[in-house]
Amino acid sequence: MPDGLSPNPAALVEGTGISVRHGRRTTLRDVDIAVARNEIVTLIGPNGSGKTTLVRALLGLEGLEAGMVRRTPALTIGYVPQILTVDRTLPLDVGRFLQMTGQTDRETQQQILSMVGAPDVISREVRLLSGGELKRVLLARALLRDPDLLVLDEPTANVDVHGQTEFYNLIGRIRDDRGCGILLVSHDLHLVMSATDRVFCLNGHICCSGLPGDVSRDPAYLELFGEAGDAMAVYSHDHDHQHA
């Protein structure tokens, strides 16, 4: 469903005609998107383009002004939010963090942590983890749920370029091993383009969508990101617009 128009029975989650308003501002307008099993869908767009809002809408966390979101029944979602801060007054180690809403034994936790490349953090305090470590721990928490759909919001913000490549490889492996659907939000265009099956380019509405190669030649994409494919890789991104 590269044009995102026709209903897709294979989709794990599918949004049709989604519009979201925040006060007087229309954050999303008539957005169609779907993620099927065994595919990596990436959502790209500049700051304030509504990426996180769209993710929250698909997760059922955001009230819709129009449109609908359909999830397959009993869908298990693993969610890696963009930001998570543990208050410094809350004593919480990684092992405990990983079983916050589900029961898992320590051995399984350790296995998953090793798999995501954070083998030594299980006894560390969550609030003292580095940005990259925290992302891996969040991914581990999502994977421990054995999700059908994995949703990652800016998983590589604050991770260096080497770490980013590694992270996208890891996500590719997870898809291959588990066959889950993956929805990825990102702004680092180059790395994402190589690691994804389909791309949706968002700026309040879907500007264009399809295979990475097609999207990167699409006039709407070029208009949105300009010749700045390169500039986008180092394009600074701030976290001062929380939608929570």
Next chain:
Amino acid sequence: MPDFLLFALIAGIGIAVIMGAVGVFVVWRRMAYFGDTLAHSALLGVAVGFVAGINVNIGIIAVCLGIAIGMVYLRRQRHLAEDTLLGILAHSSLALGLVTISLLSALRVDLMAYLFGDILAVTATDIGWLYGGGALALGGLAWLWKDLIAITVHEDLAQTEGVNVLRTQIAFMALFALVIAMAMKVVGILLVTALLIIPAAAARGFARTPEQMAAFAAIAGSLAVILGLYGSLFWDLPSGPAIVVASAAIYAVSMTLPLRRSA
């Protein structure tokens, strides 16, 4: 030991244990000002109790509940910053309570007892209320515990993982209102927040898990009650403020102890 002192100890330690368990969430969720608002609105509850001719405890719980649940919804609207909203609620409800009570002057309400607490006047009936309500509050907290910690860390993540965030928030607010209504009797409206916050803050440096922190906060609070009552008995200090001074002293000492973990 005279009866009044024994009753005061039983009541005070009961309150301290409950406040420890609830207080850690107030610290983690940064709800100190919210606790203060509930405490202030308790005076309006007293007035409502008198006007409606019902038990004052019921009046307090009803008003605190109303304010607490109102806050859950007002917060979701985001018209005003949360602290502004709380300031409006806290001071207007306290003032409304004071105005109403002054109109009922024939009743000769002991305002000082409500503002600063009167733990030495606690009766066996009060203790019954306290331990009944306390058991309810602690039971409710144990039931909510896991979900509450999950939403304290990240609401969206918790909801995605199946926690009913709104229901948990409302249940916690209700529980919080119940606890404030009970604690008011012991330390008074103006000092309630202190008992929620200070023992929990003192416990932070020593705890490795959320549960440990709650237990240590309960112990620190109980110690403060014992020390405060001791001071009240031997130096004739006002009991509520003496308990708060004692808990502040415990906090100060806790900051200097060597077994603190890096915080």
